[in-house]
Amino acid sequence: xxxxxxxxxxxxxxxxxxxxxxxxxxxxxxxxxxxxxxxxxxxxxxxxxxxxxxx
Numbered sequence: 001x002x003x004x005x006x007x008x009x010x011x012x013x014x015x016x017x018x019x020x021x022x023x024x025x026x027x028x029x030x031x032x033x034x035x036x037x038x039x040x041x042x043x044x045x046x047x048x049x050x051x052x053x054x055x
Contacts, residue, residue, distance in 0.1 A: 012019050
C-alpha cells in the first residue's frame with residue numbers, strides 16, 4: 001500500500017499558484033453538508049409520494 005504522502009502531494013508544482021489549506025467549514029461542506037443535502041433530496045423524491053395523504 002502506498003504511504004499517505006504518495007497519495008496526497010504536499011507541495012505544489014513549480015510555476016503554479018500556492019494552494020491555501022482548506023478551512024474547517026470547507027472540509028465539512030465537502031464531506032458532510034453536500035452528501036447530506038443529496039441524501040435528503042433523494043429521500044424526499046423516493047419516499048415523498050408515500051407520505052402524502054390518500055384522502
